[in-house]
Ligand SMILES: NC(=O)N[C@@H](O)C(=O)O
C-alpha cells in the first residue's frame with residue numbers, strides 16, 4: 001500500500017493543485033472607512049460549462065483517525081472547490097495534478113495548520129474532506145451540478 005507522510009501546507013508546494021487561502025500571509029487594503037482590511041481575491045473560483053453556478057455551503061465534518069486510509073481520489077472537472085475552516089480546524093489534504101491519468105509519484109499529502117483553507121483548481125484530484133482531532137465546520141465554495149464528479153480507486157495510507 002502506498003504510504004505518504006503529510007507535510008505542512010505551503011502556498012508554494014500547493015501551487016500545482018490550487019490556492020492556499022490565508023489572511024495571515026496575504027496582502028490587504030483598508031475599506032469601510034478603515035474599519036476593515038480586505039484580503040482581496042485570494043483564490044480563483046472556476047465555474048466552467050455554465051449555466052451552472054457557484055454554491056456556498058457549510059460542511060460539518062466528523063474527525064478522521066490517523067493513519068488515514070484513503071480508498072479513492074476524486075476530481076471536479078468543471079469547477080474549483082474551496083474549503084475554509086470557520087474555527088481552528090486542521091485537515092488532511094491529499095492531491096494529484098489535473099489530468100486523466102493519476103501519476104502515483106505526483107500524489108502529495110499535506111496537513112493544514114488550522115487557519116489555512118484550500119481551493120482545489122478544477123480537475124485537481126483530491127481525497128474527500130478529512131478533518132483532524134474534532135468536529136470541523138467549513139465554508140465550501142464550489143460548482144453545483146451532478147456532472148462534476150469523477151472518482152478513481154486509490155489506496156493510500158497517510159501519516160502525519
Ligand atoms: N461531495 C462533496 O461535496 N465533497 C467532496 O467533493 C469533497 O472534496 O469533500
Ligand code: NI
Pocket residue numbers: 074076081126128
Ligand atoms: Ni471534492
